[in-house]
Amino acid sequence: MAAGFDEELTGRDNAIISSMLLGHSKKVAIDNMDEINEFSELGLSFLEPVKTYSSGMKARLGFSTAITMHADVLLVDEVLGVGDANFRVKAEKAILDKINSDQTVVFVSHSANQIKRLCNRAVWLENGEIIRVGYAQEVVDEYKEYSQKIKIKSRITVLVQYELQ
Secondary structure, three states: OHHHOOOOOEHHHHHHHHHHHOOOOHHHHHHOHHHHHHHHOOHHHHHOEHHHOOHHHHHHHHHHHHHHOOOOEEEEEOHHHOOOHHHHHHHHHHHHHHHOOOOEEEEEEOOHHHHHHHOOEEEEEEOOEEEEEEEHHHHHHHHHHHHHHHOOOOOEEEEEOOOOO
């Protein structure tokens, strides 16, 4: 989400455009700006050009827009490492709320504990190839054992799906 921001536009304008790209009308997007700004904790910076933002501020704006405005699939890549501890807790709760709704969430993280806490299913990717698919706990444990044996720090990609019946 943050990669597509127009650096010259304000955070608010970028959030409106992003919301419209998610399929919402301009009116609906504008109606949600206060909620997006509140969640992002950007305050008055929301009205400043994105070129003045740190990378963390951009990530919070993108995440806040995506979490507030419904999309069929929510892609979350390492955003939970952004911001202070309170923001991370709030963001994790928002992701759990989305996971427990009818929305599909694809969550990418290096944090094995976070994956176990948030995800019910996981996909372990290595050099673009699928190594293992299964319950998050099992995939993460197998990955950790493997990475300790060969001393690597590969990326775990996690796909959160609906609860298995």
